[in-house]
Amino acid sequence: MNALRTIGGELKDHLYLIFRLSLYETKSQYSMQYLGWFWEIMTPLLQIGVYWVVFGFGIRGGHPVDGIPFVFWLVSGLIAWFFIGSTIPSGSRSIYGRVALVSKMHFPLSTIPAYVILAQFYRHLAMIALTIILGCAFGYFPGWHTFELLYIVPAGVVFLYAVSLLLSALATMIRDVQNMVTSAIRMLMYLTPIMWIPPDHSLFKMLLMLNPLVYLIEGYRSALIGTGYLLDHMWYGVYFWCMTLAILLVGASIHIRFRRYFIDYV
Amino acid sequence: MGHVVFENVSKRYMLYARPIDKLKEVLFGKVNGKSFYALKNVSFSVEEGEIVGVVGINGSGKSTLSHLLANVTPPTYGRVTLGGKSALIAISSGLNSQLTGRDNIELKGLMMGLTKRQIETITPEILEFADIGEFIDQPVKTYSSGMRARIGFAISIHINPDILIIDEALSVGDQTFTEKCLDKMREFRDQGKTIFFVSHSLSQVKSFCTKILWLEYGEVRLFGPTNETLAEYNKYLYWYKQLSKKQASHYVAKKRTERIGSVDQQMMGETIEQSS
Numbered sequence: 097m098n099a100l101r102t103i104g105g106e107l108k109d110h111l112y113l114i115f116r117l118s119l120y121e122t123k124s125q126y127s128m129q130y131l132g133w134f135w136e137i138m139t140p141l142l143q144i145g146v147y148w149v150v151f152g153f154g155i156r157g158g159h160p161v162d163g164i165p166f167v168f169w170l171v172s173g174l175i176a177w178f179f180i181g182s183t184i185p186s187g188s189r190s191i192y193g194r195v196a197l198v199s200k201m202h203f204p205l206s207t208i209p210a211y212v213i214l215a216q217f218y219r220h221l222a223m224i225a226l227t228i229i230l231g232c233a234f235g236y237f238p239g240w241h242t243f244e245l246l247y248i249v250p251a252g253v254v255f256l257y258a259v260s261l262l263l264s265a266l267a268t269m270i271r272d273v274q275n276m277v278t279s280a281i282r283m284l285m286y287l288t289p290i291m292w293i294p295p296d297h298s299l300f301k302m303l304l305m306l307n308p309l310v311y312l313i314e315g316y317r318s319a320l321i322g323t324g325y326l327l328d329h330m331w332y333g334v335y336f337w338c339m340t341l342a343i344l345l346v347g348a349s350i351h352i353r354f355r356r357y358f359i360d361y362v
Numbered sequence: 363m364g365h366v367v368f369e370n371v372s373k374r375y376m377l378y379a380r381p382i383d384k385l386k387e388v389l390f391g392k393v394n395g396k397s398f399y400a401l402k403n404v405s406f407s408v409e410e411g412e413i414v415g416v417v418g419i420n421g422s423g424k425s426t427l428s429h430l431l432a433n434v435t436p437p438t439y440g441r442v443t444l445g446g447k448s449a450l451i452a453i454s455s456g457l458n459s460q461l462t463g464r465d466n467i468e469l470k471g472l473m474m475g476l477t478k479r480q481i482e483t484i485t486p487e488i489l490e491f492a493d494i495g496e497f498i499d500q501p502v503k504t505y506s507s508g509m510r511a512r513i514g515f516a517i518s519i520h521i522n523p524d525i526l527i528i529d530e531a532l533s534v535g536d537q538t539f540t541e542k543c544l545d546k547m548r549e550f551r552d553q554g555k556t557i558f559f560v561s562h563s564l565s566q567v568k569s570f571c572t573k574i575l576w577l578e579y580g581e582v583r584l585f586g587p588t589n590e591t592l593a594e595y596n597k598y599l600y601w602y603k604q605l606s607k608k609q610a611s612h613y614v615a616k617k618r619t620e621r622i623g624s625v626d627q628q629m630m631g632e633t634i635e636q637s638s
Binding site for chain 1: 385433461465473
């Protein structure tokens with residue numbers, strides 16, 4: 097609990113630092129390419145196109161999901177996954193790759209995962225806006241349910257910070273963790289019902305829901321489409337927050353305990 | 363302000379027989395294996411305003427010493443007391459090569475804990491000192507090694523450290539820039555700041571330093587006034603050179619085994635940074 101308070105204080109005291117460093121993070125990422133921002137939009141669009149063809153037409157034969165056009169249903173969950181799937185690997189790599197550059201023991205290392213996540217967050221906001229426009233094209237206009245974004249987006253960020261804090265500490269000390277993360281993300285992409293629908297009222301569906309990412313994906317759909325999932329699944333929300341808190345507590349205590357030695361592991 | 367005290371400082375690195383031993387140490391805190399003393403029982407104290415030359419042959423622990431001074435890594439045993447903020451200047455001075463020189467100034471400033479306003483104040487001074495013209499808005503990867511050293515040096519001295527550690531950084535600059543740096547360092551000394559100068563160039567060390575710390579295989583061999591210590595060091599270098607190949611390798615091997623020990627538990631030293 098004390099470790100968590102220390103980290104909370106560090107983040108609060110260094111908001112300006114986190115903000116500026118996140119901008120430089122995006123800047124150095126794209127300075128290499130001539131069409132940096134173009135790829136930012138193009139890569140996800142191509143991916144959406146492929147999943148639409150394979151899952152929408154190939155497997156579902158073009159049928160809508162509960163009356164919702166498949167492509168809109170797909171995109172509203174997939175943008176959450178794009179954020180999760182790119183943030184967790186880069187978050188877990190974040191400290192190992194930068195601790196030598198920071199090279200000062202009193203630099204608040206807990207801000208590193210935070211600014212790496214924030215750097216990905218700008219693109220994510222743009223994608224949420226594009227998804228809302230896509231919804232309008234299908235006749236799903238923003239309404240009261242859109243305000244759920246104010247809950248589910250911060251929930252996602254907190255969850256991702258918790259996971260990144262834990263993984264970045266482990267991956268700095270044990271390099272194998274990074275490979276595990278990469279494979280796990282690849283599997284989770286298909287194990288999380290993003291592109292397919294699990295059968296209703298089955299044990300299988302219950303087991304899937306142990307994965308807190310399901311809550312985030314369905315939460316995004318609830319906010320962007322108005323499926324009402326968040327209000328119907330209050331207890332699942334409690335489970336999600338308990339998991340998040342547990343990961344955050346473990347991550348914070350490992351981070352605080354070992355961070356003096358991170359530089360010696362690089 | 364600016365004083366430095368080392369009390370029985372050791373820095374130990376683990377030598378793992380197998381990678382799995384390292385994993386066990388992380389997971390269970392069980393230490394199993396041998397360790398290598400990069401520094402062993404180093405004690406010395408330096409008053410403010412001194413310029414200390416650090417000399418020693420390769421592998422004597424000079425870089426480890428500069429990392430401890432710069433507060434980059436904690437000691438394994440003992441206590442390091444730093445009388446203020448310290449800054450390390452090395453050839454690879456931690457610049458982000460994708461970003462421009464100007465961006466790197468802000469980035470480095472933020473990482474050293476400066477505020478937005480402080481960074482705005484020092485930026486023009488850094489530009490003037492580094493004197494790299496148009497290139498300041500080009501990515502650092504396009505810089506020559508001299509330009510890199512210049513911008514790195516300029517940033518580090520303008521964040522106003524109380525203790526400055528220079529690790530071979532001047533060796534890549536040209537004569538005029540080296541002179542400029544030496545002038546700046548004399549100015550620092552007059553302000554009561556402490557400078558550590560790690561160098562293989564004995565002539566630079568001799569003309570510039572007030573004291574010499576001679577490290578040999580992780581231990582302090584001699585610490586004293588420049589001329590006497592350098593004379594002894596030169597004698598040692600001469601003696602080392604006249605050893606036959608076999609004698610030399612025997613000597614190095616003997617010294618190396620002295621630095622290896624077995625470990626039963628993790629210890630923790632401390633670095634105290636007194637605010638100025």
